[in-house]
Amino acid sequence: MQRNITLSAELDLPRLTLHGLGHGFSPDRYLFRHLDADFRANSVTGITGPSGSGKSTLLSIIAGWESPKEGFIERSGISAVRWVFQNPIGVPQRTALDHVTLPYLAVGLSRVRSEELALQRLKDFGLQASANKRATHLSGGEAQRLMLARAVAGNPDLILVDEPTAQLDRATAATVNSVLGELARSGAVVIVASHDQETLRACTNTLDLAAPAAQSDST
Template sequence: MIELDSITRSFQVGDQSVRALRGVSVTIAAGEFVSIMGPSGSGKSTLLNLLGLLDRSDSGMYRLDGLDVTALTDAEAARVRREKIGFVFQFFHLVPRLSAADNVALPMMLAGVQPTLRKERVARLLADVGLSQRASHLPGQLSGGQLQRVAIARAMSMNPTLLLADEPTGNLDRSTGRDVLTLLEELNRRGTTLIVVTHDQEIGARAGRRIAMEDGQVVADSCPSGEGP
């Protein structure tokens, strides 16, 4: 599903070059639940952005579903994001002026899905996260847990094979965070590959596979599928 080979990425901060990733090589199979953990500045968010095609590596090779995505044009990358990748963010990133239903519909809108089909799928997606009653609510009228569930419904709206979550529970209290995690695990059970970046040891522990990062390198991999279990 995902093959990373010696990925490097550095940023220019002031007159200093910061090497966020120094040769990361990871292979993740379809359907895995992977947690990426590590201290701040370890490169885990950069890795997630790279995986989500929001960022490009300086060198190395990234294959997604057998397709080399390192050299995609901007439009091609957008298409891959649209069709294969769902994002869940720490700060939810819902558009405040759009209702829950419209937020969930946004990726389908961008993909040009017909309005009638869109409506149907939005209803089903909201039902899946238990928010059918809140479809017409604006984000300002929803609680943090509900917001994250709307965001998850949105991430799943194009039925992606890869779900990337960046601190999905970081902004939620413990019990709500657990609910959200349960929801993500449920999606993973249905076949979606789930990669979660987190500080939370509990989430890390629940993942089937734990990758620990430090200084832009993978320092531990509990079940390195690339090398065979």
């Protein structure tokens, strides 16, 4: 009986599967082809590959913003999607607490409960001391971690992160990489596009677009 309960719980978790996915911008030039991959909740998958290999394009396809040229995506339990972009985008005069409180308010929670949950998220991402700082006063690493904390708020099913350390120095990037595990504990499917080896090491597993199965056919 316990095993059946466990299997049922696993089936209810968000999941996303790529079946023979391929995409390109001309009939004879593909960014990638024949992608088969399974993304599950409570893990962080890093998508890697050289510049121009289609990392950001694949994120757009996974999000449903773009249709693949080949193959299809099977989605289960995914409705709410959150993006974290390369450059942190916040409201300069709003505090860190305001940024993370808003998604909870948006799903109907009270102000008091929303702020309680937001403070916990800020703590998870090492930002408790910066809760009352305005976004414009945050360091680069703090601002990026704030965007990750905001992405988790509101319990999304899918979190897409595009090159979270591309604009950061090594020391600042390390503070961002150190909290990627918190995304895995959010219960969402988490996919991170990056060429940063330290970021990829912080992920649970990786999908390399430079691998042979993801390359363009010569024909």
